[in-house]
Structure formats: C-alpha cells, structure tokens
Amino acid sequence: MTGTSPLETLPDEIFLHILSFLDSRDVVVLQSTSKHFLGLCRDGNFWRDRSLSASAVSERIRLYRLGSDWIDEDGTTLSGSPTAAGQGNQTQQDQNEAHWNRVESLSQLSARKRKREQIRIAANWDPTFPNEKTDWYTEYIHRYGPIAVSWFEQPHVQSGSLRTHLDACGIALYNPSGGNELFAVSPLEDGSVCLWDVKGTRTRKGSILTKSNPGLLCADGPGADLSRRSKMINTGSNLIEVDLKTLQVVEDHPFEWSITTLSAADPNVPLTVGTIHGLHFHDARARSEYRNEHHIQLDNISRKNGRDFSHVLDPRPLAPYASLAQSGPQSILHLGRSDSSQLSDDIFVAGRFSNILHYDRRMFPAIKGSVHSGARLCSLTSLPFPFATLYSDLRQRFLSSGEPVDKDRNTNGRTLIACGEYSTKGSLELYGLSSGADDSPREPVIQKSSLKNRQTASQSKLLSVINHGTRIVFSDGQGYLKWVERDGFTEVRRHKIGKSERVAQRSLFGSMPGSDDIARKILSTRTPGHDGEIRANDEDILFWTGERLGMLSFSSEPGFSPEDFEENTRTPEDIAAEEEQQMYGERMRLALERQARDVRFVQNLGAGSLHSGT
Template identity: 35%
Template sequence: MDRLPVEILTKIIDYLTPREQVQLQLVSRRFLSLARDNNLWRLHCYEASWASKTDAVSARPASESLLTSSVAPLSSLGPGSLRLLIQPRAQPNGDGSTRNAERRSSWGRRSRAAAEWDPSYETEDVDWYSEYIDRHGPVSFSWLQQPYTVNESRRKKEFCDVKGMGLFRDWSSAREDKVIAPVDNGGVVIWDLNYSHSNSTQTRKGRVVGASAPGILLADMSGRSKSTAPEFTNIGECVSVDSISRRAYIAVGNVLNEVDLETLKLVSQKRYAWSIFAMSQETDYSVPLTLATTLSLHIYDSRLPAREEEAEISLRCEREPSPFLSASSIYPRPDSPYFQLQADGHPPHRIRSPEPSDVGTNYAPLFQPGPLSILHPPAPHVNTILLAGRFPSILSYDRRFFPQLQSTVHSGGRLCGLASIPAPKFPVSSDATWPPSHTIVACGEYNGKGSLELYDLTSSAAETNDELSNESSTLSPPRYQNRQSAASSKLLSVASHGTRVVYSDSDGNIKWVERDGRAEVRRFNINSYNAAAADKHSSTEQRGSNETSGSRLFPNRSSDEGDVARKILPTGANLTGDELLVWTGDRIGRVRFSANTDDSMDEEDDEVFSDDGLDPVSQQARRRSRQEEKMREQEYSEMMRRALEMQGDEVIWMGRLGMA
C-alpha cells in the first residue's frame, strides 16, 4: 500500500466511511496526511449538511418522481418496490459495479457542489477535519470548578457565584489560555484552560489556579468611603480581557476596574455617572476600550494618565452620595442632579444625559437607555464601533469622528448580542489578509420570540491611500431576519464558531446554524445533559436518601433547576482544544466535542472539616442541620424558578396584546 501512488490511494480512501478514515490515520504518517486531506473532509461536511439533501432532491430525475407518485397503495407494494421508492438510485446489481461506477462518475460533481456550498470566505483558513468533528462528533459538558471560601465558624465551604466571563488568549506555542471572571465577594478568579497534552496540565484543566483577595473590586482608590457590596448588573458584557497587556477590565456598578492578571491586584479605577452595561471585547487589532453606560458611550484608553476630572468626580460623589444607578434600576434617584423635573413637576419623558464636565471626558449621548452589546469588527474595519441594546436600531460610530453618530440601521427588535463573521484571527500574522466585507450577526427578541439577524459590513478605502487607517465602513440594512425558527424564546448570546453561527436562548438551548441563519446544524441543551449526568452518577454511586446526586455534581443547586447560557464564548482552538465556554449567571461550563467526560470536575461534599472527635449526638445533629439547610435551599430555588417562569409568561402575553 505504501508504494501506491497518491492518486490511487486517494481513490481508495474515498470508499471508506468517515469513521474508517479516522482509524486509518493511526497507521502511518503518510496515511495520516492522506486521510486528513482538507478537501476530503470539506466534502464530508457538505454531504452531511442540509444543502446536500436539498440538492439531491432537486437533482432527482423526472422518472424517479413518477415512481414516487404512483397511485398504488404502499401496502400493495413488495419489499423491492419499497426500497426503490426510498432509495431509487442506490439499488446496485449483484456485484455492485453500478454503485462503484456512479461513485466514480460523481466525484467531480460532488467536489464542485462542495466548493459551491463552502460557506467560508476566500481568505479564511478552515480546518475541515475539526469542522466535521464539531458538526457531527459527540458532545460532552462539564462545569468549571466552583470557587469557594472557607467559613471557619461554620466549618464548611461557601461557594461563590461567578458574575461574568472573559478569556485570556496565550498566543505562544504553550497555549496556556485562562478563564477570567469576577465573583460575588468582590474578587477575581482564574481557571486553567491549558491545551497541552501532558498529564499534569490535563488534570489541572478546568480548575481554579489563581484567586485574588476578596473585595479588591470593592476598593475605592479615590479615597471615598468603601462600598459594602458589589453592584453587578448581571446583564450585558461587563468583562473584557486584553491578552497583550495582560489586563482585565471589570465593570462593577458605575466603576471600571483595571486588574493586572499577573499579580491579581487592582491597577486603576474610573468612575462614570451611570452604571456600565456593556464593554467591547478583544479583537485582532489594538484599539482603546469602548464602554456603554445607561445613557452614554465612552472610549477608555488605559495608556493615558489619570485625568484631573477624576478628582472632581470623586468630590462631587462625596457631596452627592447616591446620584448613581443601582444594579436593579436603569433610572437615577429623584434627588440626583441628573434628574430634572418638568415645569409641572412631573418626571421628564427622557432622562437628560450628563454634561461633558460631569463625565470628565468626551462621550456620545444615547437617546434611549439600555445598551447591551458593543462590537469592534475585525480588520479592516478598525475605526468602526457598533452598539446594540434595548432600542430598535444598531448604532454605528467612527472612532476618528467620535462622538458623532455616523449612521443607524433599523432592526425593530430588542437586541442583546453582536458578533462578526468570520471571527477575528488569533494570532495575527504580519502578512494577514482580511476580507473586504464581513457579516454582522445580531441576536435578541422580537414580539416574544427569538430573532437572529444578518447584516453586511463593507469597507471602502480612500482613493488616495489604501491603508487600513483610512478605511470607512458601512453597515447595510438587514439582509436576513430569522424570527420564526430561531427559537421560541429570547436569544441571549451569539458568536461565530468555525463556519457556523452559535447562539443560546432562554430555554437552555445552544444551537448551531449555517452562516445563512436558516439551516440548523445541531443543538444542545444544558439542562438535559445535566439531568443525564446526574442519572448516570446516581446509578454508579449509591448515596443517602436525603442527598441527591445532582447536588453533589453541582453544589448548592437542585437537580431540576433550569440553567440558561447568558454568554457563550468559543475558544477558537482546533481539534481537542476547540471548546465553547458557557456562563449561566453564577457558574461557567465547557461544551466539548468529545466523548470523554471530565469526572474530575465533580465537586466533593461541602464539608471542609470532618466530624471526627464529636460525640454521636453532635454528629447526628450536625447532619440533620445540613439536610434541613439543603432542603430549604432547594425549596427556595424552586419557588424562585416558578416565579420567574410566571413573570416571563406574563411578559410574553402582554407583548402579544400590544402592551409591551
């Protein structure tokens, strides 16, 4: 076999199934390169797609259509006739020569059809072997280790809720990526996401490798009185990671905290007049951070020194202890200097945005509150800033003319997520070429149902110079809006994942669709997988009647609690490193395209100290108190879940009646 020409081996390999081709890669290096040919796996992806089935139906000859339209009842047909109706072109003769001849003659047609179906851009490099695994391989799900603190008085672990998610990308060959997130005690936690194949790193993967001191996000570097509790908004994107400078930007209320990821210490703080609801994420070029408060859009450049206006804002905050927004409201208190009454004493129809002197820097006012997502499109759109939120339009800004609003594109829905297709390139090479246009995908809600929308973002260079800095971008009206089959509930997050689009909805579903937004590739439900994992764990380990297996797998959670993916974040790696990070509002999970389940992430019992040394009466009393506490937690979680479901149903019904 090794002496055969490559052309003959390629024809032989084409007769194997995808599973057999994967097994063939283990034979030798030569078979590894032949069985992992990029064009071959692109053909497999096409043949398993919905477009291939549609093309097969449209290309069926008219004679076959006559066979399927026979007036004879199916019960009167024999087995051979039924097989002919179901697979009219797959009926070989005795030696199978007809099927082989058809396969040989259709190789060119299949290749041309796969090239026409190819959803990638001309300059986009796609690993189709990894793409096939992501489309049709097994899916596993596991939670990252839940951070906790030790309560010495109660002698048990107290788990912390995760209040956001960001990804630190290591562009070196080590690929020591990290997950960065704030927790409810005001600290910052780091999880290991190393893609090395060594045993030491694999056992550490998904576990906490670093944590800051509690309360660093609550510290006040301006000298004012220290806050008592963090005001996490729990909506929007309030965590941004700069992998080049190794800094994390975390918004807590109206304060932007800059944290050094090497020392896990607070570097600087910036206060704003309104609560921060959205921040831009890392892209393939270096630009200042863009953040949106309730009624304003700002550009924050960490390279600039602290301005004198910061001291003025701190003094004004000292005089006015509560002019800022709380985490549960998007409107200021009536005693705030930004809340002005009309002449008749009634509240104004629109809150007045703060003056530039009140903010301390140039800003863009928003005429409607509720920004939820900011997008810096990939190169060459280096000057473009896109903003979406609870208002029915996407706002477009140019960084060179900021704060002037360049254009708006009407959507009609309430959007909460933006992403670009294709995704930014990591790492960026010096000879990288970018496509002249990108597709902007937005997700949100329209009349109570999920809405997935596609826009075209085109760039045009100046006539005198073709440099990226002179590019101007234009966002076109919506090219396609999927408001029927996307989801029956609101879409929460969207991202570009390979040659697909992935998004999450309010029912706990994660769906992958083609880049056209129509054809669904696959779907995955977090709660269904949790229930299956809990049932599997309970069948292998016998536990007490008062302690369910779900509470051991997922601490402080009832087994029937519904989780939703508020934010999804692809890691952007290939093969075994390709994962999808999921943030549910209080913890982070990993969706992997592999059959290997990571049981090492199963949390141990909540106990930190054993009951050794106590008398039997005290041990029994402690166990009883723990059981009662867990039962109360489960009852409270179930009650809150039902209340939120009822509230969501009321909102949907009121929206259908036109009273939203």
Template identity: 35%
Template sequence: MDSLPDEILLSIVSLLEPSELVNVQFVSHRFLRLSRDSNLWKRICHEHSTSERRRKRLQIFPDHADPAIVELLRAVDTYGGSWTNERDPLVSSEELQLHRNQGKKKAALLAMWDPSYSDEKVDWYQDFIQRHAPHKISWFQSARHGHHDDGLHHEATGAGILYDDGGLADMLIAPLEDGSISVWDASGSSKKRGGIIARSAVGLLPGKGPDLDFDTRIRQSQAIMTETGAVECVSIDSRQKKGFFAVQNTLNEVDLRTLQVISKTPYPFPITALSESRHPTPLTVGTNWTLHLHDTRKPPSTQTTARTELIGGAASPGIQTGDFGGHVSLSQPGALSILHLPTAREWDGNGDIWVGGRFTSMLNFDRRYFPRLRGTVHSGARLSCLTAIPHPFIPRNLRHNYVAQYKPTLLHAAKTTPGYTLITAGEYKGKGALEQYSLSSSPARSINSSPSSSSDSPTPKSDIRGECHYQNRQTCSSSKLLSVAAHGTRLVFSDGDGNLKWVERDGSTPVREFNINGDEQARSGGSGGGGRPEMESGWGEIVQKILPTVNPSLHHERTANVPLGEDNLVVWTGDGRLGTVGFGSEAFDAEGAAEAAAEAGLREEEVRLREREREYGAEMRRALEHQSRELRWLRGYGL
C-alpha cells in the first residue's frame, strides 16, 4: 500500500462514504492528507446537495414531483446530458466513449452547482461539516449578580466581536441592561471559552455613578438601556481596541483595554444603527431622523445640539433628504442597518455607504461628498439587515443554467468579473424577504444608485447577462427576516419564528435549518425531541443578530487556513442571551461550569434545595405551556 502513488490511493478512498473517510484519517498522516483532499470533498458536497438529490430523485420518481421543478431539473439534466451526444473520433470503443461522456456530464453538473469563485479558496472538508454535521448551541455564561436562581441575571442589549490579528473571534463584547459592559472569552482555542473575563462598573454607559445607591443605579440604568431597543447599537474597532455603544441619543466611545468611557457624543435623536468601525474610516451613525459621520480623530464637539423639525412631511412618496449642518435629515424614520463597502474596490457607479431601514428604498452615499445623497435603489421591502460578500453577483438563471444553449464560458466570465454582492434581509407584506443586488464595474451586471440612471426600480434586463438583482419573497420565511450573514459558501439568516436557515448563494436553494426553541425544548425535557416544540409560530426566542466568528471585513484577504471548527456563528437572542452555533464538535458549557463553581461552596442541603427549586420551575413552565395550548385550541372553536 505504501508503494502506491497518491493518485491511485485517492481514487480508492474516493469510493468510501463520508463517515468512512473520517475514520481513514486516523490511519496515518498520509491518509489524513489524502482523505481531506479539497477536490474530493467538493464532489461529495455536490453529491449531497439539495439540487443534486432532487435531480436524482426525479430520475427515480418522475411522477411525484412538482411540474415546475420537473421542467427545471430536466432542463439542467438536458444541459449536462448534452455531453453524451458528442463523439470523439479517436475513441473506437462504445463503452469507453460512454465512460468519457459520463465524466463530462458529472463535470458539467458540478460546475453548474459550484458556489465558489475562481479567486476564492474554500476548505470543502470544513464546508461539508457545516452543511451536514449535527449543530451544537453553546450558551455564554450569564452576566448576573448572585446565583442564577435568584433571578438577578442581566440581559445583553447588544453584541459585538473583537477579532484578533488573524481575523478570528477573540472576545465577545456586550452592553448589559444594568448599564455595564461585559467581556466573554470567544477564542476557540481557549479553555475558558464562553466565560466572563471582564466586567465594567454598573451604570457606566448611561452615566449612573456611585453617587446613587446600588438599587437605584440598576433601576435607572435598566430604564435607559432598554428604551430604544436598537439592534445595531454596538460597533467594535478591532484595530484600536475600541468599542462604540449607542445608548438612547448618546454615542459612547469605550477603551476596551480599561473598560472606561473615552468620550460621549450626543445626537439630536435616538440612535438606531451604527456601521462597522474600522480605523481610520469614520463611523456612520444613524438616528431615527438623521445620518451622521463620526470621526474619532476629531475632538468631541462642545456646542449645543440643535434639534430639527420636519413640517408638512415629504412632498413626494420617495425618500427626501437634506443637509442640516453637515448631516443628512430623513423624512421617514428610521435607519436600522448601515453597510460600509471598501473604498479600494473597483468603481461600480455607487458610493461606499448603504443605508436600509423601515423605508422601502436603500440610500447610497459617497463618503467624499457626504451628506449629499448619491442615489437610491427601490426595494419595496422594509429592511432589517445589510451585508455584502466580495464576489460578483451571479444571475439566478445563469447560475442554474436553465437554458441549454448558454455555455459554461458565460458562467466563468460572470464569476471572474470584479464586483460585490449586496445582500439584504427584511420583510415584504408580512413575509420574509431575502434580496441580492449586483455591484460591479461592468455596467451590464450592476445596479446604479445614481438618480440619472433611473435605477429607483432596478428592473433586470431580459438578457441573461443583464440581470442585476434577485428577490426571494416566497420561500425564505413566512415571517420577517431579522439578520443575515455570509457563512462559508452559503448565506444564513434568522426569522421571527426562531429559525436559523442556510441557503446557497443563489438565495433560495435550502441547505439546512433548525429552530433554537426546539433545542431549548429538548434541553428542558419538554416535547419535541430536538425538533420544533409544539407551540404556535412566533412564540419563544428569536435570533436578533448573527455574528460570524471570522471577521467579514477581512473576507477578501482570507484563505482556506481557518482552523477546523472555528468558522462558527455567535447569536444574540431576543431574550438577551448570547451563544455560539457550531457544527460537529462538542458544545462548551460555560454556564454549567459557573454553576458548578458557585455550588462548590454550598452545603449538601442547599444543593438539594436549589435542585428542587429548578425542578419545580421546569414543571410550572410545562404546565403553563400546556394551558396556553389548550386556550389556543379553544380559541379555534370561537370560545
């Protein structure tokens, strides 16, 4: 066996199932290297993908499929099967000819599915784990005073990640409802992962100092910290180790080394969104009615802030903006998400600041000419989150090759064209909306927010190379989408029902999903067995924000060298809890470790008493859930 070349051994191990390939890795260093071959796992990812399983299922059960899907899959299969009509005059054997054509067909189907780009390095072994391995949710230690059973824990009112120099998560930073800042260890290589490693004084952010008694500080801090309820209220600068925390209409700049406030900047209205913070680029601050640039290099302004009043509303249904003292005034509230694009990218006819929110158009600004509005792009949806990937947008019909006459050269040309894909998540007529827009230096493959381009309604051209956006408002979710992020070669988003869903980069093909309430139900011993609990849609926890543990702003500098098991997701829930979603690895139990340490000094009788209290609380919860299900059942009969 040792004398066989790697090519032959790789052909042999490629016949194994994924679970067997994992076991082969323990044989030797040579087999470890061969069984993690990226091209091998890329083919395995394709064979286990939803689109390939559908195609094979259609061949076996053609009469049990949706007619629309049948037509689509037959078109794809026809395109891949066109190779079988080719005849190589140098091959005389029919069997050899068939073998070669089958190989070309598999290569064509793999190329049509491939979600990666030519300049993107993907660890397909890790990608397969993230697609198919069992998920694990690990909850960070609760920030509290006293014991958990005393009910003195404090919820997080936001979340941000401090990344190390390699672009991996180092610390999780979150403001708490008592006005303090808590720091957790988020490093994947740390034994204290998930535990609290630092905590500021209570009342630090709202400015409630020790001149007040402890109970008054907590009560007043909770009223201030929970009043606005902004999701994008934390922005972490990993370069300068600074954090920006929005509390009502005040922006707090905090030194994360000392957890002390450096400066406070007031704004005329409550702050609703903060952009990414990356020195020396100014921070973009969005309030209910205005947009501002906050440059940390400038000293804080001491002049009084003038409030502006809009009289009569907008003259037209569109977004009207104006310059009032160096900032933008909006006629419709309010900005919920602000995205910064790199200024070093190739010019695509748009600015580098995108703003989305409760209004139905995305606002685009060029930082060099701020506060002048560069243009708008009409979406129709009310957006909760904006993000982007540093790769060109691939039109859906070109990505799937619906029409047989389009050649792979067109797909290759689209993938090699410089550009970005702008991704939005929100709500359209009560349902979830996941949308993608093309930002490219090629005018035929890009939206343009300039008013002169008449792009307020970015209707794609009929030509396949002219499509510049895709809107999924049918299959992504029956409830509003709350957050979206890029995760490997996929997109992940959360909705108002507590679901986390992964889709391919086409924005619609499902990869996997789970409900965080199902995990909680299984953990508490309720019904559901790890699936979705028996509760009405919308009940339970939701994921308000998704934070990748690999720095998204360094995505264009990334290679496939991210350590195995560290490309995970940090989630912030509606109940103010923080956790990590991982795949295929053991979940850490920071809360359990903290409980064990707290109970180590208790007497045996106290431990048994707390255990009985926890059992009683769980039993009461199950009883109340059963009662609510009965009430909903009776309500269905009009009682």
C-alpha cells in the first residue's frame, strides 16, 4: 500500500479533461490534497481556458454567426432528406446510406470549423505577448474571484485622553531588500513621515511600522511651532530627501517654484522634478560626491532651525531646466525599455496641457517631441509591449485572423497609457510607440497608433491608472476601480471601494449618495520575492483616498479592519478613561431615573390632594 490515489496514475491530459467538468471552487479544494494535484490544478492552459469561458467572450463564441458559417467551405448544406425522385437506379437503402454518410462528413467538417473558430477567437482574446510570464491561476482569481477592502491603521496624536487622527498626504511604495518586503510611505499632515507594513513581513499586515517625529517636513524644520496650520507642512517649493531607515532629513533642496509632481525614484537615473513652470533633474549621487569633496562649515546665519542653507553659498551654476509653455505638470513617467526591466532615456510628461511632452535624458532640456491628447491628464504608465489600433479594433470584434495577431504581438514597441478628463468625462488613452530610442538618440520614439476611450471609461474623471496582470485598472471620481482588457474598451470587472468609517460610527452624511471614498492614487503591491518567482494571488492594489490608505485584495473577507488596530493601540490610560466614562454614564443614568421617580411622586401627591379637597 503506497497510499497513491488512482487519479494520480492517470495521464495529465485525461486528468485535466476531468477537471474541466468540475466547478472552479472544487478544483481549488482538490489542489490542497497533494503536491501532485497542486501542480496539475495550477496548469496554466487549464486556467487560461477557464478564464476565456467565464468572460463575456464565451457568449460570443456560443452565438458566433450560427447557421451558414458552420457548413463546409464549398457551400454544401444539409437541405433535407433525399427522395427517390431523380435518383436513377439507386434504391431507397442506397439513398439513405449516402445521405447519412454525407451527414457524418459534414458534421465532422462542422466540428473542425467550430474548433478553428474557437482557436481564432481565443487568439484574439488572449491578452499576453511572447515571452510574457503569466500566472493564469492568479489571472482567474483577479478576474472572477471575490474582492475585499481593508483599511490601514490610521496614525494619530494623543493629547491627554483626546486622540486626533492624522491624514496621509500622499503614497509611495518602498521595497528595501528587493524581496517580498514592502512598505507604504506617506507624509502626514503634522509634517512627519509614516511607514506601514503592506505584506506583514515585520509586523501586523496594514499596521504602522514606524513614524518620525512631527515637523520633519515642516517649513521651519523639526521643533517648529505646529500650533499654526501654515507651519505644519512644507511650502511646496523644497525637495526634502529623507532616509527611510533613520527617518532623518538627508537633503533639503529648494526650487524657484512650487513642486507639482515627481517621477518615480530609481537609483540608476536622476529624479525628474516637475514644478509649475518647468522640469528639473535632481541627482542625489552627484550632490553627495560634491559635499564629500567640498565640505563647508557654515556660521549661524547659514543654518536656521535645523534647516541647511548651504545651497546659498554653492558656487556651482544652476542646473539647466526645461521651461514649460503651459503650467501644471501632473505626472512624469520614466519609460522602460521594451526588451528589459531597465529604464530607457525617454521621459514623458502629462498635465493640464493638450500634449504629452517627450524628452530624452541625453538631450535634456531640449524637447524631443510630443503626443497630442487634447485631454487634461493626471496619470501615466506604460507597457513594454506594442499596441496597434487596427488590430485592436479587429480583435474587439473578433474579426482578425491568427496571423495578423501573431505579427502584431511579435513586433518591437511599447505602449504609453494615460488617463484623465475630457469634456467632464473620463478618458483612457493608449499610444503605440516605436522602440527606436532604446539604442540611439538619432532614432526617435514615434507614435505609431493611438486609442482614446472617452465614451465608456467613466462618467467622471479618471484619477490614476496602472497595469494589473494582463489587464489595465484605473480609479475614477465615482469611487470605482475598473479593470479593462488591454484593448482599452472591454471591461472585465469593477468594484466600489466604499467607506472607511465603521458602521457604528457613520456620520449623518455617510448614507448620502456620493459620500464614498475615492482612490486618488493606486499602486500594485507585486513583488518578485526572494527566489524571483511571483507567488499566486500576491498582487493586491494599494490606494490612497486623500486622507487614508486602503488595500483591495482578492479574498472573501478583509484581512484587517480599523477595529483591529484600535484594540492594539489602547493604552492602560485609555482603558481607565473608558471605564471612568462608563461609570460616569451609569451614575448619570441612575440619577435621571431617581429624578423621574421624584417627579412622578410629586405629581401623584398633588393629584391626591386635589381629589381630597384640601
């Protein structure tokens, strides 16, 4: 007796065919019984076919041009039973035999044609590209699994028994080791910096990992008087670098105008800073080298309230910057290369102007080109794969044959994705770019195609957009997160993030329409892990509402809630204060009851006196 199940001795093809008759929930349960079943139940082709059959495409396949399309290519049809008339010397038996032979032949042709059509439709639907690693088990969960929203622990300040919650003023992700560790970083309204544990590697998932002292980012530096609201945050024209390990200010670099947006930080390229009227480069490495070589001792005039003003005595000329004809950049994207995960030298800038501006880091500050949009854009992302409008349109209608689809996927190029607002409605835009700038500045990036979804994306402004597996996800002003296929039009699913308040503490306006929170910025929590492999269902969506942080995960129930953190943060003083408040409430209740009894006694005494005639 080896304990091996008879099912484990079946060929993989037969076992997977048996799985096709089971419900997805049953397949998930079956994979937990053994390592052998785990490997087979995670088969990529199985979950790819299951994803296709569960999508809206399955209805198109079922109803796809029924009738004359399911006949032989020569136009032969089954018009009815043969009769004896005009059949010469054939007997009725010969006629029937020939008829059913013909029926069987046409039936085989019809089945083969159906199979070809299904393969062609599946090829049109398949959103993946060559050499793209896709976990179709995770894809199925993200497309059709349950969704739950969890809310991060909210930082607060304690003043006696009074607790005041602090709002988060932004969101970014910090992956210190390059493994599975991931922390959310945000400046708070009291001028401090706060870190949360996103994956629960060091503390509880969603809880605060560490928080700096108040005033770290304030205009007057740490130790400033925070009683005045104007002193609680930076004026917006200083770029403050903070060491996230020590939570100390490393650099405080001023700009002439207020900063409106920053590119994502990368150790290999300078940071691109967008101010109201221009674009600047900021390379922390060069400044550190300069400071090591030219250390200047400053007197008390050059340093005020802990802020470093050594830039005033810096003898170097101002770095070149790119001036903007129209103010208001909102998003800066360092475009990745099409053949690797490294960044190219291409920089795209979008904002409150009609064009997406294109710069080359090697030719900065000269502008290299622009892509016309016409919308007011606020978020940019990209795909290291090509995009062609013609093939995308044919694929939406499932009219393209397999050869053009394969040709489209095998060409070099990248896709620029933008979102924003056009004529009060949401605008999702995709631009196909050539890949010439990967190697030489003489070969410019050229816009080869474009798609602008301004009809079905949203009735309100789109706020943020990212890639999520083989889909595109964006947030809008109605509080929705919406997933669409890479064609930019076909909606996969949507979810409203709801309200962060507990039900017992909802305000008067909590049940009013439009009172739900909205995701102003969304980020993917995907990490490569220590072994470089992507774990199943390990890509949630982190979002910032403008006040709080939350996370959308694909689970039947939330992983954490505000009540969990409130219990963890209760100090003995808090518990004593709550008990004293409860005792005070009980004493007040008893006093009111005694007062009510005394009133009734006096009323009854007066009524008795009236009846007795006294």
